[in-house]
Amino acid sequence: MVNIKDKEGLKSEWITLGDEKSEISFKYEKDEDDSSVIDVKEVYKEYRERMEYFHRFPELTEYFYPESKADENPAIMSEVGLFQIGFSSSDSEFRNITKSTLSKILKNFVDYGSLPDSLFVLGNVKFLTALFDISDAREQIRAYLANRMKHSNKSEELVLALEYMLNYPQVTEKEKGVISELLGFLQA
Numbered sequence: 325m326v327n328i329k330d331k332e333g334l335k336s337e338w339i340t341l342g343d344e345k346s347e348i349s350f351k352y353e354k355d356e357d358d359s360s361v362i363d364v365k366e367v368y369k370e371y372r373e374r375m376e377y378f379h380r381f382p383e384l385t386e387y388f389y390p391e392s393k394a395d396e397n398p399a400i401m402s403e404v405g406l407f408q409i410g411f412s413s414s415d416s417e418f419r420n421i422t423k424s425t426l427s428k429i430l431k432n433f434v435d436y437g438s439l440p441d442s443l444f445v446l447g448n449v450k451f452l453t454a455l456f457d458i459s460d461a462r463e464q465i466r467a468y469l470a471n472r473m474k475h476s477n478k479s480e481e482l483v484l485a486l487e488y489m490l491n492y493p494q495v496t497e498k499e500k501g502v503i504s505e506l507l508g509f510l511q512a
Contacts, residue, residue, distance in 0.1 A: 370417040378403070379423045384458055385432050388447030396494070398447030400429075404454040411458045423464060426455070430468045437482040445485045446492065453502040470511035485512050 378384060387400040410422025433448045455461040472479055484502050489495055495503070 338454065365415075368413060368415040369420050371406060371413075372415065372421060373404075374406055375410055375418065375421045375425055379421055381428075381429065383432055384425075384429055385436055385444065388432075388444050397450060397454045400447065400451050401454065406449065407455055407461070408458060411455075411460050422461075426461065426464055427468060430465065430472070434469070434472045434482055435478055437485050438478075439481065439485045439488055440483065442488065442492065445482075445489055446495070449486075449489060449495070449499050449503055449506075453496075453499045453508070456502050456505075465506070469496075469506060470512045472510075473490075477511055483507060486510070 372447060382398070388398045388494065389401075391399050407422055410418055410425075413419045413422070429451070430449070433445075434451075437445045437448065452465060456465070469479075486507050491502050492501055
């Protein structure tokens with residue numbers, strides 16, 4: 325048991341909130357040579373240049389295959405973050421090039437998606453599943469596929485390929501949900 329006299333002796337060793345405040349400074353002083361300050365415009369410029377790189381290719385089909393037999397995911401999955409940033413960017417040039425690149429991907433998907441090439445279709449499904457939570461991307465996918473179904477005879481092959489994918493053992497439940505929605509877009 326501690327007696328009152330012991331408490332008085334300990335009191336001088338206690339640090340009170342007032343004492344702590346005098347020792348801590350919350351003031352941020354920006355050093356002009358501070359390299360840790362990130363210029364958002366510079367970061368978006370780098371992302372935009374990366375997206376422009378992808379946009380230059382007439383076809384991006386090779387990115388929708390795994391890089392090796394050991395990989396399950398297509399190579400494009402390493403760029404999903406770039407597309408996500410592009411769709412949410414306040415930089416309109418970056419956002420527009422991202423949308424344009426997605427249109428190019430969707431065109432390749434419709435033109436080359438067929439039953440014999442299930443690996444390509446699966447790569448596209450994985451990629452589109454990663455973007456499906458972004459409302460602008462989802463709306464663009466819906467509009468593109470619904471429009472292409474009316475103007476392309478290749479869409480019927482894609483419908484068959486997607487229906488086949490629903491029974492593919494490596495397709496996750498989330499991917500099956502996206503496939504169902506893609507089929508709905510194509511059959512609208």
